[in-house]
Amino acid sequence: MFPYDPALIAAVQSIPQSIPDVIQIMKSIDATCSDGDGLKWFNGLYLSVTQAVQARVNIAVPTNPARFADPAWIAALDVAFARYYFTAVEFSLSGEPTPGCWQALFAVRNQTEIARIQFALSGMNAHINHDLPQAILGLCQTTAAAPQHGTAHYSDYTALNSTLDSLIEAAKITLRVRLLGDALPPVSALDNTLAAFSVAAAREAAWNNAELLWRLDTDAPALAAAFLDTLDGLTALASKTLLVPVL
Numbered sequence: 001m002f003p004y005d006p007a008l009i010a011a012v013q014s015i016p017q018s019i020p021d022v023i024q025i026m027k028s029i030d031a032t033c034s035d036g037d038g039l040k041w042f043n044g045l046y047l048s049v050t051q052a053v054q055a056r057v058n059i060a061v062p063t064n065p066a067r068f069a070d071p072a073w074i075a076a077l078d079v080a081f082a083r084y085y086f087t088a089v090e091f092s093l094s095g096e097p098t099p100g101c102w103q104a105l106f107a108v109r110n111q112t113e114i115a116r117i118q119f120a121l122s123g124m125n126a127h128i129n130h131d132l133p134q135a136i137l138g139l140c141q142t143t144a145a146a147p148q149h150g151t152a153h154y155s156d157y158t159a160l161n162s163t164l165d166s167l168i169e170a171a172k173i174t175l176r177v178r179l180l181g182d183a184l185p186p187v188s189a190l191d192n193t194l195a196a197f198s199v200a201a202a203r204e205a206a207w208n209n210a211e212l213l214w215r216l217d218t219d220a221p222a223l224a225a226a227f228l229d230t231l232d233g234l235t236a237l238a239s240k241t242l243l244v245p246v247l
Contacts, residue, residue, distance in 0.1 A: 012086035022082040038109035041116040042123025069152040084131035100236035101126035113245040117175035136210035161200040
């Protein structure tokens with residue numbers, strides 16, 4: 001769709017091992033994408049989120065209330081989570097099968113009547129609602145510790161919500177223009193869509209789904225696969241709704 005897509009594919013083929021690796025890849029994507037590419041605006045918001053996570057992970061003073069109980073676990077989740085995004089970029093731009101929730105964004109990433117914030121939130125929707133439960137499950141399987149409410153890991157996980165909410169709220173203001181920077185109507189149906197989006201609610205649903213997948217993956221793997229297909233379908237519908245052009 002864009003002449004620089006091969007460069008994007010090359011950028012995401014590097015497998016990140018740390019949060020700085022993730023940030024470097026996101027910066028490469030940002031530097032490559034033009035302003036007329038909807039991917040740029042999701043990637044830019046995600047980059048800000050990842051930098052905020054890194055700042056919290058790097059807090060060394062044990063008495064700092066913002067310090068995670070297990071920063072290494074949060075860092076590992078951040079990296080595992082980002083890999084799903086990078087895989088979606090690689091597969092979509094290479095013509096490989098890609099989850100429908102991501103296809104919704106990539107299919108219209110050059111449509112100039114769509115607002116930058118719509119691309120940003122569509123990417124957040126796909127990544128949190130579809131990818132995050134799988135990233136949590138994979139990490140919990142690696143550490144042999146089931147995802148559970150009330151644990152230190154859950155507390156660390158939810159401790160990020162206020163930071164992420166503030167970044168999303170700021171983006172709703174700064175990215176409320178069309179893809180090329182043209183002004184949007186002062187009042188539109190988009191306002192209701194923006195008001196309804198809650199990253200905290202989406203992340204809570206993702207954790208709940210990770211708990212469900214933990215049980216299904218052990219007791220009924222076929223149902224786990226069916227559940228993921230259904231989850232992709234529902235998330236794709238939400239992404240398409242988020243990407244309806246503003247008139």
